[in-house]
Every structure is written in structure tokens, then in C-alpha cells.
Amino acid sequence: MARTGFHEVADRVFVARYPQWDVNVGLVLGRDGAVVVDTRASSLQGFEVLDDIRRLGMDVTVTHVVNTHIHFDHVFGNTAFSAATVHAHANVGRGLEADVERIKALFRADPDDGPELGYTSRDVVEVLATDVRGPDCTFEHSATIDLGDRPVSLTWAGRGHTDGDICVHIADADAMFLGDLVEESADPSFGGDCWPLEWSDTLTSHLNWLGPESVVMPGHGTPVDAAFVQRQRDDIERVARVIRERHAEGWTLEAAVAEPDDRLPYPLPALEAAIRRAWEQVPQPTTRS
Template sequence: MTPPVTPLAAPGFVEVADRVFVARYRQWDVGVGLVLGRDGAVVVDTRASDVQGGEVLEDIRRLGRDIEVRHVVNTHVHFDHTFGNVAFDTATVHAHDTVARTLEVHAEHIRAAVREDPGAAPEYGYTEADLLQVLATAVRLPDCTFGSSATIDLGDRAVTMAYAGRGHTDGDVAVLVADAGALFLGDLVEESAHPSLGDDSWPLQWADTLTSHLIAAGDPSVVVPGHGRPVDVAFVERQRDEMATVAAVLRERRLGGVSLAEALHEPDARLPYPLEHLEAATRRVWAQLPAS
């Protein structure tokens, strides 16, 4: 779960680059992308349930165009980006190899968490009804997976999917629409909250992964985060640098002999995010690095 989100703009899809649209949804403040081409459309991420995925399709229809969604891309494994896959029954779902291997396990983990605490959380935008929909949704695995990169041909343009290393999860991918200068980065970047460093994140590698994606994308004019409003490259670079600082400080403390208990409770002024937000990241670094 990410920290509380900022207020949403008007609902529905908004064009942010040539035939590239983004819709931002209240529940978990998730962003969904839509890329149009001569030979159909690509949807980037599908929200947290079959019902929410169906709402995405309705919003696409409201654009007033004859749009056929032929492809879906999941930027990573998390339920708020994948559980809506089942609503796109005629589309091919694409994702990184690790998503196919871990989605069912992740789904069971999320369902167990929801059963343990089924209450609403207005600060995250979801209700008890939303959580019941999560529980009721069947998991649809990707149809096509890849290791490093793959391309979707829309006839008059290409949509490129690329894996550059671990970060928010072990299977984050970037989605590039090069002719429009648009880059989707999933939860490798968040605008409405600090990056979500969960118990499946890779804090020591995150910044390098972002750097690789920025280099490969050239100089995109718009970057779409997993949560929040579209941003520019400068925003991504600032957040990348913050993540590099997190990695450097935690690595220094781990290799310097600081105990896990001390690291979890003793502040460090260099850290760009609150210490309580970095608990999972700290535990991950202590598990991933041997003590000096």
C-alpha cells in the first residue's frame, strides 16, 4: 500500500501525447494508460478487480472512437495493476517473465491481507466494497512474457516494453511510445506519494534501473507514473537521485555495523523519506547485504 494520495483530477482519459491517454482512478490512485494505433490499442495496467477493469473499458468507450483493445501490458505484478486483466478477455496480456511466475502467489498474499483487515481506507481511496471485488476476482496470467524487451506493432507505431533490472519489484517494465515521446514507468516512479518500498522491493538496484530506462528512452516529453499525475524527466531524475541516496545511506549503515534495530529507529538526516516509510526497505537491505 502506498501513503495517502493527493486529490484526483477529473475522471476519464486525458490525452498527454499524440494518441497517448492516461486515466487516474480513485482506488489506490492508480493510473491507466491507453495507446492508440492504426491496428488497435494498448492498455497499460488494468486496476484492482474485474469490476474496475470493466470501468476502464467503459471510459475507453466514452472517448467516442471505435477503439479495439488488442493488447494489455502489466508494468509489474501488484494486484492494483493486474487484477483487472480479466475484463479484457479479447486482448493479449503482456508482462515480464517474473509476473507469470509470481502473480498467483502475490494474489494469495493480497487476499490473505484483505481477509485479515477488510476495512475501508479513505486515505487510499478504497472502500470495503472495493476489497470484496478484489477477493472475488479471478487471476488472469499473462499470455505473452519476455525477459529483456518486446515490441507490440500497432501498424503505424510501435509500443516497446523493456526490463532494465529490479526496483519496486523484480519484474518492473517500462513502456515506451517513442514517436510520441511518452514513457510509462509503473511504480518505479510515483507522483502522489513517496515511492513504495515494500517487502518485495530492491532498494539497492532501484536507482540504476531508473537510469537505464531514462537512457534507453532518450528524452521523453512525458513520463507516466504508476500513481499520480504525469511528470517530466526532471521529476524522474530527482526521484531517482532520492532513491540512490536511500540505497547509499542504508548500505553505509549496514556495512558500518549498525544493527537492524538501530537502523529502524535512529533517524539519519540524509534520508529523503520518513524513517517509518523505509522500514521494509531497511529490512530488505539488511537481508540482501552481508554484515561487514
């Protein structure tokens, strides 16, 4: 996938999709400034975002950056936006330093290219060279960025893909950025920091703000509508239902991660971390081989 720059998806709401890790970056324009939503995976990639904003041919001053969650492909580019205030959920602020060390250690241990994720060894070098800038402003439940003629609402409705996922809602444009709470170009990512038993409830809360004409930007892939978010929410709830049943019936963890179930909407190997995480979150009452 080639880098294509920003295109408008709603009134003064833009999105750009980048090949490395197939990540989306948002841009929201207002009378008194602009908000960038997520900043890519390195300082250099963040500067490329700034270049793409300039190519729009508008007089845009980026006054605010919002990180939808903690993961490196969404926050490492923050350093390019030195004149902007960076906003994120409080859990991002609390956990970012440790997560930076975690992801850099992983790349040092395995720096090979990832063609399926669109990155090269050069991108890895840039990730490792980036001095990551954390958020300047954090919040627990909600915050608002005032762009003069429009508010941009930031809301945390619970844990899901991580413990710090937020939605960025531009009500007057009926547009929303959901980060990796929703993915379009791949199945949802159940990583080692996900909350599989709470994720669907978090999406349900955000769905209350969406209507049939809403435009939703996922963390990865093309913009979607509310019906897509509902379907993905339902699939994530099916995963949680199977996990809860296995736990309540006293399955061992190793049996739970190995036994297929036709109700599961995603391949079982991709759900191993979700099942293991659920077992960490709820004590095991009995055992079953």
C-alpha cells in the same frame, strides 16, 4: 478524487486516473489496435476502464494489455480484457499466483475501508471476488508490440519497486509509462518486495530514453517530466547510500531501522521495509549496537 476518464497526454497516448488506490491506466492507440497499460484492482474496475475507453467516442479495439508490475492494483482488472493478449515481465508470470493469494489473505484479515487510498469495503469485496488472469506473453529483457503504424517497446532494466517492473515506451510520441518505479502523488513505495539497492540504477537506464520534452506516466499521480524522474532517482539513491553505509559500518538491523539521518529524503518509518530488504540481500559482516 473523482473518476475523470481518459485524456490525451501525447499523440494518441492517453491516461486515466482512478480514485481507488489513486492508480493510473494508460491507453496507446495505433492503426491495428490499442494497448492498455495496467488494469486496476478488480474485474469490475477493469470493465469500468473499458467503459471509459468507449466514452472517448472512437473505434478502439483493445488488442493488448501490459502490466507494469505484479501488484494487485495494476493487474486484477486483466480479466475484463478477454479479447486482448496480456504482456508482463517473466517475474510477474512466475510470482503472480502466490502474490494473488498473499494480497487476498491480507484483505480477508483486514477488510476495512482505506479512505486515504480511496477504496471502500465494496472495493475489497470486488478484489476478493476476482479470478485473476495472468500474462499470456512474458519476456526477460525486452519485447515489442506492433500496432501497425507504431511500435510499443517493453523493457526490463533491473529490479526496483519489485523484481518485475518494466517501462512502456512509445518513442514516436516521446511518452513512457513507468508504473510504480515512479510515483507523483506519494513518495515511492518501499514494500516488502522492493530492491532498494538496485532501484536507482534501474531508473537511470530508463532515463537514457527520456529528453526534456518527454512525458512520463507514473503508477500513481499526474504525468511528470524527465527532471522529476531524475530527482526521484536521486532521492532513491540517497536511501541506498545510507543503507550501504550502515551495513558496511556493521550496524545491527534494528539500529539501522531506528536511527534517523538528515540525508534521508523520506520518513524513516516508510523506509523500514527497504532497510530490512537490503539486510536480506547482503550478508552482515559485523555487528554494532
